Amino acid sequence: LNDDNEESTYDLVEPLHPADIADLFELLEREDRRELAAAITDLMSSEVVAELNDYVREDMLEDLPPEAVAEIVGQLDTDDAVQLIEDLDEGDQRAILAEVEAEDRAVIETALAYPEETAGRLMQRELIAVPDSMTVGDLIDYLRSEENLTTEFWEVFVVDHRFHPLGTCQLSWILRTPRSVKITDVMKRDQTLIPVGMDQEEVALRFQKYALISAAVVDENGRLVGQLTVDDIVHIISEEAGEDALLMSGAGEGDINEPLRDAYSARVRWLVANLGTAVVASAIIAWFGAAIEQLVALAVLMPIVASIGGNAGTQTMAVTVRAIAMNQLTKSNTRRLVLRELKVALMNGATIAVLIGLATAAIFTPQLGGVIAAAMVINIIVSGMAGVLVPVAFERLDQDPAVASSVFVTMITDSMGFFAFLGLAVASGLVSM
Amino acid sequence: LNDDNEESTYDLVEPLHPADIADLFELLEREDRRELAAAITDLMSSEVVAELNDYVREDMLEDLPPEAVAEIVGQLDTDDAVQLIEDLDEGDQRAILAEVEAEDRAVIETALAYPEETAGRLMQRELIAVPDSMTVGDLIDYLRSEENLTTEFWEVFVVDHRFHPLGTCQLSWILRTPRSVKITDVMKRDQTLIPVGMDQEEVALRFQKYALISAAVVDENGRLVGQLTVDDIVHIISEEAGEDALLMSGAGEGDINEPLRDAYSARVRWLVANLGTAVVASAIIAWFGAAIEQLVALAVLMPIVASIGGNAGTQTMAVTVRAIAMNQLTKSNTRRLVLRELKVALMNGATIAVLIGLATAAIFTPQLGGVIAAAMVINIIVSGMAGVLVPVAFERLDQDPAVASSVFVTMITDSMGFFAFLGLAVASGLVSM
Structure with a gap:
């Protein structure tokens, strides 16, 4: 392609499956895609177009006149045609549909009348x-x-x-x-x-x-x-x-072909939300400011409690979100899952508490070791419970648990990590507020 | 089932699809499963057994004599029979295979000779x-x-x-x-x-x-x-x-029917690994101990930088791991993805930096606002690069990027968050070390 040798490009692409040709387009830079399309015009079957990633396809169709798109639409199965058209904006849809044969147009319009992401949109009308x-x-x-x-x-x-x-x-x-x-x-x-x-x-x-x-x-x-x-x-x-x-990480659709602007707006939203939860955690630290001034070791150790709690919460949340997605979690076994996660959290909490407690006792003081061990157990248990209950609550409120749970679970695990550790340090008389 | 009314239980279960009967078993407690099995013996077809969750099935098969299991095996398609047998320990496998008809046994043994999770294990030998x-x-x-x-x-x-x-x-x-x-x-x-x-x-x-x-x-x-x-x-x-x-969160298989002991050992391993990375981050904080003693606001704000960086890194990592899993990422477009993520990180970093910088300037001092804004941009960019490059590196080393990336990305985002913020505070002359 680089050598402007269209014939040899054609020979290389010719034996490929339409899905492989589509993959090839996705690998290329935007300008190279146009060149490739020009070199292999008659291999650019409607199947290749149907196999393209949504974003890449939209990008390529924008360059074509409505008649050319209409011709592709006419060759596709109704379900593929609908998938191609539904992503375009309404003006383009109308322009293309005007060029499609009346019979196909009626079928596509009926399908588009069903809400997005329903069986009506996906189905083929051809059947025996x-x-x-x-x-x-x-x-x-x-x-x-x-x-x-x-x-x-x-x-x-x-x-x-x-x-x-x-x-x-x-x-x-x-x-x-x-x-x-x-x-x-x-x-x-x-x-x-x-x-x-x-x-x-x-x-x-x-x-x-x-x-x-x-x-x-x-x-x-x-x-x-x-x-x-x-x-x-x-x-x-x-x-x-x-x-x-992707949803749990706050990365939106996370498609690597997604336009930059969409990726930014999907992700920055969750970073801002996370900024809010981080500020809540910081407010808790600020409340204990005097205690930290007395013992700077508290500032050194407090992120450990929050970080492990966050990890434990994410583990439980991932398990719960998956079980909900697979329809495995119903009212009748939620109680069982909560109990199970409580047990796992107790076991995890005990293990981590012993490790960090002994290390802290050796490096700092035995009392500080006791404080961090107790804070760790508390935070891992709270995290485990948050990891189950937050997604279950969102599910019951008819919200997608994968989308909304992360921010809340993180807020709970961070805040509780700082609060339990700093609070216990004060309560045990190690420092005063 | 609770009223010991076996007949009415039978009538309720009778019209269900084998997959639904299997679901019913999964919802029940261990003891209730046995009662249900006893009440609907002749509905317990081999299809129901094949549809059961691996852990639940193992649990139920343990109670049956080898002859009974062998009878079930004989009725199954070869692929389902292999799936049932491969999870059992070798002693049980031999005992059951001894009871299976010679012809089926030969087929199952051939399939078991292929490595787990390969086409040879999954395939049906019956075909036209x-x-x-x-x-x-x-x-x-x-x-x-x-x-x-x-x-x-x-x-x-x-x-x-x-x-x-x-x-x-x-x-x-x-x-x-x-x-x-x-x-x-x-x-x-x-x-x-x-x-x-x-x-x-x-x-x-x-x-x-x-x-x-x-x-x-x-x-x-x-x-x-x-x-x-x-x-x-x-x-x-x-x-x-x-x-x-599940793998990225460190929750192992994350099946809600997994035995407690397995769930514990899968998860605690990652928590311990995370403890190690948290200790690295703590060591960086300890290095700046004198600076924190001079200005406790540093301790209050430093988790914000680390937390947002962690989230940005996880977003990029989720996108990269998904692209690798879908075979969308190859040598030829990795450079493009890195560039793209760099741009997204710059945009995200600028947005968050303005927000947190202004807020910090208003609540604390303008100088501290400048320090946290600059640290935030640095950490979000570093996190974005780590989110792409760590999974790509593991993929090239033939390691599953979903399993191993999290710990490293977290370590980088946490450590860099604390280092950039505290280091800039010192470099700007706000505090001394």
């Missing part, structure tokens, strides 16, 4: 649905003779005359059954139906839990309106599972 | 493979007439006479094609082959990237030895994506 009167032979003949059916399906849905799902047939069952058998004798009646308004996180959990390959999506009246297939869901499973680490 | 000479009609006849074939397949693999994969056919393509067409004209030649020794994390990434439903597993000689289906992979995708938050 057949009446319950068919035999296996009828079904195979129908699939062979109808030209306009999708070829991307893993199950056949059996419906009644009002298009309500009655059952579902894996294709392998159909292929292993003689032609004369009725479809209703092959199909499975129990199936996981996805309501069109279900949140994508819940959809991902259902696919995972019931090991689904595809599933029928139904509207409010129970009519079959689309299907979801697992290849579209794995991205969501991975995103939803991976985003908690 | 056909020679390239077949037509679509021949294939359908074969599938209908052979009794002993699996019914769980989503693709048919086409192989040569040495059992090397030549191509793959989605079942939907077969169903939409006339009987007379040759299978080689329907199949796709480009397919993603999974080497039997591939790590499960890599397998999960391939499934995600190429949107696979199933894939052929090949041995060292390129022979087809098994298949992987996405329903077995979604658990791994979710686990691998979700574990980074």
Whole structure:
């Protein structure tokens, strides 16, 4: 690419899978992306565009006229087309949709009418649905003779005359059954139906839990309106599972292709919030200012108590947030988890207290060793309880526990670390206030 | 269950999906699990056992005689059977395998011979493979007439006479094609082959990237030895994506069903490591002891610098670890990420520095405000660089960046926070050492 040798670039890229070509674009700098696109125009299939990272795609689509984008949209499956269009601003959406064929446009507009991140947005409207009167032979003949059916399906849905799902047939069952058998004798009646308004996180959990390959999506009246297939869901499973680490750290979406401005505004918000909690902790230290003047060792040791407490709180919080995300934590076992974390905190607290207490006694005084050991036990227990109870409280208030818990847990562990240590130093008569 | 009413318990549980029955067990206390199992013996299918959390399953299997476990093993797909057996200790494994039918035993032992967390352990050995000479009609006849074939397949693999994969056919393509067409004209030649020794994390990434439903597993000689289906992979995708938050916090596996002792030993290790890093930070404070005695405001403000730096470092680290886990970070774009994070750190640092600088100037003195503002900019930039470079370094040393980075990043952000702030206070002549 550097040598302006378009032909050899083309030859190198030609054998790649669309997902690999998309990756290649993501690795390049912005200007190089344009050059690469120019060198491999006819390899820039709609699949490549669909596989691109949201930010990179938006960036590249901005350079294209609406007609060119509309052409890409027309080639995509409806779910990919919707994903491409939903990220653009409304003006661009309208300009592109005006160029798309009427039939596709209607489908895309219907999908866009569903709220973001719901099954309605994600689903494909193309699916195979057949009446319950068919035999296996009828079904195979129908699939062979109808030209306009999708070829991307893993199950056949059996419906009644009002298009309500009655059952579902894996294709392998159909292929292993003689032609004369009725479809209703092959199909499975129990199936996981996805309501069109279900949140994508819940959809991902259902696919995972019931090991689904595809599933029928139904509207409010129970009519079959689309299907979801697992290849579209794995991205969501991975995103939803991976985003908690980013959210807990306060890094927003944390995508390395996110524009600088978005990354800044997502992160600085949490740093400012953390500044607030740090000021609270500082106020506690200031309150004990006279005590620190008498014994500067207190200033030296106090960050240790706060830091270990913070780590213990983060551990418990990570465990709790994950359990909530996996739907493992319900009212009936929250009490059990609290008890369990209390026990772990006691064990951790005792271990760390002995280590830091002995070291402090040896370097400073035995009394200071006792104070820091007691403060450590208190702070690790308080941190452990905060690590469970803060995310559980946010969950009950219908807030995402991964987003909001960190700031509160940090405030509690820092403040309590300083308060317990400095307060015990005063209470034990080591220093006065 | 509490009223000892086994019949009504049975009626309640009967309509549930095996995955839901497994969830029910996980919600119960240990003793209640046994009672429930006794009440619904004939609903305790092998599927329920396969769906149980590893720890809960181990706990329940311990109570059963080897013959009973062997019976469950016999009913499971090979991949589920292997998953059940691999967690048990070697003595139990031998006792159970002795009771399993010879044919199943051979299959399970072959799978156990592959290293843990590789494709060889995860794969199903049951699959449909056909020679390239077949037509679509021949294939359908074969599938209908052979009794002993699996019914769980989503693709048919086409192989040569040495059992090397030549191509793959989605079942939907077969169903939409006339009987007379040759299978080689329907199949796709480009397919993603999974080497039997591939790590499960890599397998999960391939499934995600190429949107696979199933894939052929090949041995060292390129022979087809098994298949992987996405329903077995979604658990791994979710686990691998979700574990980074747990690993970064130092909470080990972080499963709420993990035995207390395991949770303690996983977590206390990181707390002790963190104690070490906190002591390093304390040593820096102790070095400036005389300065703090002159101006106790330094002790009050110094945790703010460290805390915000820690948060900024964690944000960058979370973003970097995620990018590494998703294979988005390569040698060619690491430089770009470092530059990007430097810019974000500058913007964040400037914002926070202005806020804390003005507040400190107002409450304490303008000079102290200048010192804390400058220390904040320095620490946020250092933290941002540490947040990128530490995980990247661990990745290059073939260490899991999620596991080891936290301790180092925290040490750098804490120590640099105290050093920059106290050092600048001395350098500016505010205090002397």
